[in-house]
Structures are given as C-alpha cells and as structure tokens.
Amino acid sequence: MxxxxxxxxxxxxxxxxxxxxxxxxxxxxxxxxxxxxxxxxxxxxxxxxxxxxxxxxxxxxxxxxxxxxxxxxxxxxxxxxxxxxxxxxxxxxxxxxxxxxxxxxxxxxxxxxxxxxxxxxxxxxxxxxxxxxxxDPAMQAAVEERVALENDLRQGLRDNQFRLFCQPQVDAQGKLCGGEVLIRWQHPVRGLVMPNHFIPLAEQTDLIIPIGEWVLRRTCETLVEWERHPSLKQISLSVNISVNQIRADDFVERVLSIVNDCGTNPARLMLELTESLMAEDVEGIIFKMNALRENGVRFSVDDFGTGYSSLSYLKRFPLAELKIDQSFVKEIPENQNDAVITEIIIALARQLGLAVLAEGVETMDQFNFLLRNGCGYFQGYLFGKPCAIEFFSSNFANLMAADIRGVR
CATH class of the missing domain: 3.30.70.270 (Reverse transcriptase/Diguanylate cyclase domain)
Incomplete structure (x- = not known):
C-alpha cells in the first residue's frame, strides 16, 4: 500500500x-x-x-x-x-x-x-x-534530531547557555579598531556548538528573534563596559542582523530600545546586513535603516560581491562600510580574477565614500596586496581568531596602540 x-x-x-x-x-x-x-x-x-x-x-x-x-x-x-x-x-x-x-x-x-x-x-x-x-528512515532520523535541537535551543535561551565571541578588526597600521561579535552555544552535553549548526534552524523558527536580540543586548552591554577602559572606549563592534529580524515591523523600536536601555553610544555599533537581504522589500528596509541611522547606528554590507550585487542600492542605502568576502581574499594575490574583483570593490567603496574591510586575511601577502590597493580595514586569522568576549576585553585592552599581527 x-x-x-x-x-x-x-x-x-x-x-x-x-x-x-x-x-x-x-x-x-x-x-x-x-x-x-x-x-x-x-x-x-x-x-x-x-x-x-x-x-x-x-x-x-x-x-x-x-x-x-x-x-x-x-x-x-x-x-x-x-x-x-x-x-x-x-x-x-x-x-x-x-x-x-x-x-x-x-x-x-x-x-x-x-x-x-x-x-x-x-x-x-x-x-x-x-x-x-x-x-526515508534517514529523513525521519534527521527530523527527530531537528526537533531535539530546537527543544535544546529553547532551553538554551531560558538557561542563558549562549556565549559572545569576538574577532578583532584592525586598521592599515595593524592597530586594533573594532571587532565582529559572533555567537557560540555552550551546550551542557554537546559542548561548544558553532553557529552554523544552530543558526539555520533558529532562522526557520521563531527563535532567531530572541537569539538576535540577546546578541545585540550583550554587545551593547560590552560597549558600555568598555567606556570605562581608556584602551577600549573607541572600539566599535559589528553585529550580524538576520532577515527575520529586520523584517519585523518593530525592528527599529527593538534596536533603539536595547541601545537606550544599555546606555550605549550608537556610533560605536555597526549592524551587518547581507546583500540578499537588501534585495527584499527595498523601500521598507531603506526606511528602517534611515530611522536607525538618524539615531547614530551605522550599517555595513557583509560578504559583498557574493550575492545580489546591485550598484543601485549602494547609493540608496545609508551604508558606512563594505566588507569584502573572504572567498575573494583567500587566493589573492595569486588568483588574477579574485585580485581584479577585490581591486574594483575597494575602488568602488572609496569613490562612494564608504569604508572597506577585507575578511579572511590570513597572510602578509594578502595584507600587503590589500594595503597597496587602498583597503582601510582588515579582519582574519593574521590578526586574531574569534575568542570569548571576556578574553578579548582582557587581552586586547593593552594592544590599542600596538601592532597586533600574529596575536592569537
């Protein structure tokens, strides 16, 4: 049958x-x-x-x-x-x-x-x-695993099992100038779970909203804590925003509520959006971005060049920064095509008055190539791997005026 x-x-x-x-x-x-x-x-x-x-x-x-x-x-x-x-x-x-x-x-x-x-x-x-x-029985097993993981995620939110990590960002002199915050899940049985194992599921459920707000609130609290440290008070932090978050009708109100509750200087907060997100409901997203920009919050395009790379949105969206995707950086300067694309992105950003940050910088050859072509900011293992925000605060606090290349 x-x-x-x-x-x-x-x-x-x-x-x-x-x-x-x-x-x-x-x-x-x-x-x-x-x-x-x-x-x-x-x-x-x-x-x-x-x-x-x-x-x-x-x-x-x-x-x-x-x-x-x-x-x-x-x-x-x-x-x-x-x-x-x-x-x-x-x-x-x-x-x-x-x-x-x-x-x-x-x-x-x-x-x-x-x-x-x-x-x-x-x-x-x-x-x-x-x-x-x-x-397929294997399909059923995968579904049951998904249900178990979702239940664990909900429990993780209730029990505050998530941890904030941060990867340093540096300027052209190799000086610490910012960081990208990342989330990890300290599961009581699974151990430290990376975001690629649970964020897709969170985005398919209603969990990405509270998880995203937890990351934003913890980031804002960290920025306030750093205000008291002379070596960290000028550091900016970038936070990834999911499509589900920005689609919410009250997205602007939620962000401003967290910023104001924490007493954070919004100029030190950068919200990262993906290109594909910008292709949806353009007018609505521009409206929300402008509302936050008027309150001092800045915006960056994450993984630029890999998705919906329409030049028209660069002049319409209130952006402060473009991030060159690490897939282009990985093989420069050896790969001529990646090198040319990277050069074009840097030149385009500079002509539009936008800061440009290269992700995935791992070698001095990559760093020097990007420097020669006018890239202003960098992120990657050459400068530091993602680490717990507490470790970042204590170990990078005294390196504001020092070249941090090679710090792990």
Whole structure:
C-alpha cells in the first residue's frame, strides 16, 4: 500500500487575497480533481485546511514496483492540480507538494504512516515545492534530531547557555579598531556548538528573534563596559542582523530600545546586513535603516560581491562600510580574477565614500596586496581568531596602540 500526503503550495495567499468563500470553492474543485485522478479502490480524504491524503491499495507485490506505481500516481495528481482552476471568471493556479510513504498490508499504525508521509511532503516543499518525495528512515532520523535541537535551543535561551565571541578588526597600521561579535552555544552535553549548526534552524523558527536580540543586548552591554577602559572606549563592534529580524515591523523600536536601555553610544555599533537581504522589500528596509541611522547606528554590507550585487542600492542605502568576502581574499594575490574583483570593490567603496574591510586575511601577502590597493580595514586569522568576549576585553585592552599581527 501507499499513502500520498500533500498540501497546496501558496494556498494561504489565495485564501487571504480572494477571501475564504473563494478558498472553500477552490478546495472543493481540488477534491473533485483528486477523485477523478485515482482508482476506484483508492481512498481520498481532506485532513484539514489545504491538506489531503490519498491511500492507494494493491500497488505491487514488491517495494520497487509499489514505489514506481505510487510515483506515477503522484505525478498524475501533480499534473492535474497544475492545470488552472476557474473561480468567479478568474484563472487560479496552484501546485502540490507531495510526500509518499509505502507500507505493507498491516504494517505500521495510522499515525506513524501519516507522520512519515508528512515528513516526506515537507521535504518536497523545501526542495522547491510542486514536487514529490518518498519517506526515508534517514529523513525521519534527521527530523527527530531537528526537533531535539530546537527543544535544546529553547532551553538554551531560558538557561542563558549562549556565549559572545569576538574577532578583532584592525586598521592599515595593524592597530586594533573594532571587532565582529559572533555567537557560540555552550551546550551542557554537546559542548561548544558553532553557529552554523544552530543558526539555520533558529532562522526557520521563531527563535532567531530572541537569539538576535540577546546578541545585540550583550554587545551593547560590552560597549558600555568598555567606556570605562581608556584602551577600549573607541572600539566599535559589528553585529550580524538576520532577515527575520529586520523584517519585523518593530525592528527599529527593538534596536533603539536595547541601545537606550544599555546606555550605549550608537556610533560605536555597526549592524551587518547581507546583500540578499537588501534585495527584499527595498523601500521598507531603506526606511528602517534611515530611522536607525538618524539615531547614530551605522550599517555595513557583509560578504559583498557574493550575492545580489546591485550598484543601485549602494547609493540608496545609508551604508558606512563594505566588507569584502573572504572567498575573494583567500587566493589573492595569486588568483588574477579574485585580485581584479577585490581591486574594483575597494575602488568602488572609496569613490562612494564608504569604508572597506577585507575578511579572511590570513597572510602578509594578502595584507600587503590589500594595503597597496587602498583597503582601510582588515579582519582574519593574521590578526586574531574569534575568542570569548571576556578574553578579548582582557587581552586586547593593552594592544590599542600596538601592532597586533600574529596575536592569537
């Protein structure tokens, strides 16, 4: 037997824009097409919302044959639902994301089979929608790991398990002038967890907002603490901002609330945005950036040159800095293409009156090449690896007036 579990891509948009009455009519038309796409022995049911399930019996005696027939049935459903629907003289299109779970007669309980098909369906949706995926036990294990990690993340927030790290930034003389703050998760069992293992999950849930605010608040508190230290009071700190954070309607209010609560000098705070983020809701993001810029907060474009590199936004967004991505820095000066791109970015930034910082600087050859071409600021292992903010504060405090190349 086989079970197809699917939902309709973007149905919520149709329901919200055309009204619930039209949405109900649409679901009825979908059900009619489904009934015409299956055999008489198959069962079609609507589970709720825009979710449907098709139970197919007598597919084949062997698993491979059953899989081929289930796939064929699923593709037939997909083709039929891709055809336009006509509602109130309007043509409406949708597509299904389909998950398939196969099982022998009497094998598996209903809830478990639905869960498996549901897991496969979400894999189809994440792969780009309008597709079909089969359930795989490895997929289920990955989902269970994801659920466990999400629960741990929520517990980590409650128990204050996150730690702030910082990587030094230097000027053309190799003098400490700033730092980029980074987050680490001190998990009680997993140990020190790097951000690439939990930030993507946080961005897919509602957790990136409180995590991002924790980083921003801890950064602002650090800047206030440094005001009392003569060697650190001029240091600026950069904070990465996620797309979910800046999309929030109250993003500006949240940032200013944290800055004001901590008593931080906003001129020493740099918010880093990615190029891809700037391609979304341009007018809305410009409005928010201007509102913060008017209050002294500065902005940097992170990983410049790797994403949506539109020159038009450089003159429209209130930017203070461009950061050259380390993928360009890695092979200069040997790689001619990377060298030329780096030279162009530096020249462009200088012509626009923007500071330019190169990431991933690891060798003196890279440093000297960037210097010769007018790069003003640098970050990378040549100057220091990311370290706990407490270590940064105590070990770099007396190096403000010293060349810190080689400090680890």
């Amino acid at each position: 086989g079970r197809c579990f699917f939902d309709l891509d973007n149905f919520k948009i149709l329901n919200d824009t055309m009204g619930h009455d039209i949405g109900d009519q649409f679901l009825k038309l979908v059900a009619e097409r489904l009934l015409h796409s299956v055999r008489g022995c198959d069962l079609v049911a609507r589970l709720g919302g825009d979710e449907f399930v098709v139970v197919m019996e007598n597919l084949a005696e062997d698993e491979q044959g059953a899989a081929l027939k289930a796939k064929s049935a699923g593709q037939k459903i997909r083709t039929l639902l891709n055809e336009p629907f006509f509602l109130d003289d309007k043509s409406v299109r949708t597509s299904p994301s389909i998950g398939v779970a196969l099982f022998a007669d009497g094998g598996g309980c209903l809830d478990e089979l639905l869960k498996q098909a549901d897991v496969a369906m979400y894999q189809a949706k994440e792969a780009g929608k309008n597709g079909l995926r089969f359930f």
